[in-house]
Amino acid sequence: MQAKWDNSYAALPSQMFTRQAPVPVAAPKGLMLNSDHAEELGIIFGEDWPVFLAGNQIPLGADPIAQAYAGHQFGHWNPQLGDGRAVLLGEVLGPLGRFDVQLKGAGRTAWSRNGDGRAWYGPVLREYMISEAMHALGIPTTRALAAVSTGETILREQGPLPGAVICRTASSHIRVGTFQYFAARDDKQALDALLQHAKKRHYPEAQTAERFLSAAVTAQARLIAQWMGVGFIHGVMNTDNSHVGGITIDYGPCAFMDDFVPMKTFSSIDRQGRYAYGNQPNLAAWNMAQLATALLPLTEDRDASIIRFTEIVQSFGDIFDREYSAIFSRKIGLPSDQETDALIDGLLKMMADIGADFTLCFRALAMGNLHAHLGAHPDFADWHARWQAAGPAQAELAQVNAAIIPRNHLIEAMIADAVAGDLRLFHALHGALKTPFSHCENPRFATPPSPQEIVTKTFCGT
Numbered sequence: 001m002q003a004k005w006d007n008s009y010a011a012l013p014s015q016m017f018t019r020q021a022p023v024p025v026a027a028p029k030g031l032m033l034n035s036d037h038a039e040e041l042g043i044i045f046g047e048d049w050p051v052f053l054a055g056n057q058i059p060l061g062a063d064p065i066a067q068a069y070a071g072h073q074f075g076h077w078n079p080q081l082g083d084g085r086a087v088l089l090g091e092v093l094g095p096l097g098r099f100d101v102q103l104k105g106a107g108r109t110a111w112s113r114n115g116d117g118r119a120w121y122g123p124v125l126r127e128y129m130i131s132e133a134m135h136a137l138g139i140p141t142t143r144a145l146a147a148v149s150t151g152e153t154i155l156r157e158q159g160p161l162p163g164a165v166i167c168r169t170a171s172s173h174i175r176v177g178t179f180q181y182f183a184a185r186d187d188k189q190a191l192d193a194l195l196q197h198a199k200k201r202h203y204p205e206a207q208t209a210e211r212f213l214s215a216a217v218t219a220q221a222r223l224i225a226q227w228m229g230v231g232f233i234h235g236v237m238n239t240d241n242s243h244v245g246g247i248t249i250d251y252g253p254c255a256f257m258d259d260f261v262p263m264k265t266f267s268s269i270d271r272q273g274r275y276a277y278g279n280q281p282n283l284a285a286w287n288m289a290q291l292a293t294a295l296l297p298l299t300e301d302r303d304a305s306i307i308r309f310t311e312i313v314q315s316f317g318d319i320f321d322r323e324y325s326a327i328f329s330r331k332i333g334l335p336s337d338q339e340t341d342a343l344i345d346g347l348l349k350m351m352a353d354i355g356a357d358f359t360l361c362f363r364a365l366a367m368g369n370l371h372a373h374l375g376a377h378p379d380f381a382d383w384h385a386r387w388q389a390a391g392p393a394q395a396e397l398a399q400v401n402a403a404i405i406p407r408n409h410l411i412e413a414m415i416a417d418a419v420a421g422d423l424r425l426f427h428a429l430h431g432a433l434k435t436p437f438s439h440c441e442n443p444r445f446a447t448p449p450s451p452q453e454i455v456t457k458t459f460c461g462t
């Protein structure tokens with residue numbers, strides 16, 4: 001494995017991480033390698049790549065660490081989380097710029113608490129599939145570089161399961177919770193070093209903590225609007241899973257909606273629906289308030305900063321509304337204005353009333369057969385006439401309304417097959433999801449689940 005390593009996080013104050021080599025696994029076997037992504041990262045792999053990406057051998061130039069972070073989990077403060085099952089091998093410089101290369105499922109670290117530091121096929125293949133699908137949909141996200149099977153069996157509630165490691169890459173792994181960790185310890189040295197580092201990597205133009213906060217709020221509002229546009233529900237938007245660079249991170253019990261339910265929740269642990277589809281903007285704003293609080297120790301005039309930071313956090317709503325309106329306006333092919341907003345609301349209301357499939361309805365709008373999905377609704381004829389009269393750019397709709405998404409039931413079927421040693425469904429679905437806006441030849445991938453196939457709950461799965 002050859003790459004240009006430049007490990008800038010590992011050069012930060014030592015309390016920000018622990019030095020940690022991945023724990024070797026019994027029998028590394030490559031499951032999949034994302035060669036296109038390797039190329040854009042400037043990484044050259046040989047035949048022996050699984051040995052490196054399972055963590056059995058450390059690439060020359062890497063400097064593995066486990067990062068410290070804290071977080072609010074479902075609103076409850078947890079002062080110490082950290083990389084309990086992940087090791088950051090280091091940062092590579094390549095055509096895409098500076099990228100973190102991380103192994104998830106790499107064994108116990110100083111932050112593992114009672115966990116085994118491992119992962120099984122389920123969460124690894126899930127994250128691989130969904131993060132790459134998000135990327136193909138044009139949504140900022142961590143990426144999947146490879147998955148390796150460990151040859152080890154790990155124990156979970158379901159019983160013994162085959163172990164795996166995912167190699168994921170990202171523009172950084174800096175979370176709101178990373179800032180919180182040092183703010184809570186009143187460690188200004190680390191907090192300032194983190195801010196300088198995060199600015200360089202995400203918002204080089206932001207001179208001050210205030211500008212940084214403002215850029216992070218804008219990026220986060222955009223990201224959540226993009227999630228909403230594809231019916232994505234993250235499921236665990238805890239502050240430790242909220243990235244300051246506005247990218248999607250930590251795919252746990254996340255899911256794409258089939259039928260449109262505005263307050264849809266899938267995660268088995270989200271009993272109150274805190275992270276329901278329609279709550280995502282509110283909770284992302286809440287997370288940004290935590291980031292603002294964590295940045296306060298770095299400001300000179302605390303009282304004045306509290307006022308300014310509050311305004312910035314409050315601007316989340318307006319930025320989100322603008323982005324949401326822009327995204328859904330494009331989805332129905334009209335310029336973003338009040339009349340379009342009313343049409344968007346009307347369409348979503350019909351979909352919710354009927355329980356119509358979110359993805360299929362927007363795709364059908366592009367294909368000119370929305371009546372097949374919503375024709376039974378009493379408001380449909382009037383809505384359709386108003387939409388037509390507004391002069392939609394129908395020819396462009398297929399480029400913004402996906403034909404396929406990684407539906408839950410397919411993900412679950414793919415995992416069951418993979419555990420049984422059959423990766424065909426993984427490869428077929430992954431292949432189709434590379435071009436989500438093209439017509440999908442496989443009807444199984446482009447249709448909602450049958451009643452027996454519906455998945456109602458998803459699990460954190462580690």
Ligand code: AMP
Binds near residue numbers: 115119241
């Ligand atoms: P999550 O919200 O699932 O991203 O993880 C929350 C925290 O639990 C993080 O600090 C993880 O490192 C830790 N964690 C999750 N699974 C494991 C595991 N199998 N072993 C050790 N730590 C884990």
Ligand code: MG
Binds near residue numbers: 240241
């Ligand atoms: Mg996490």
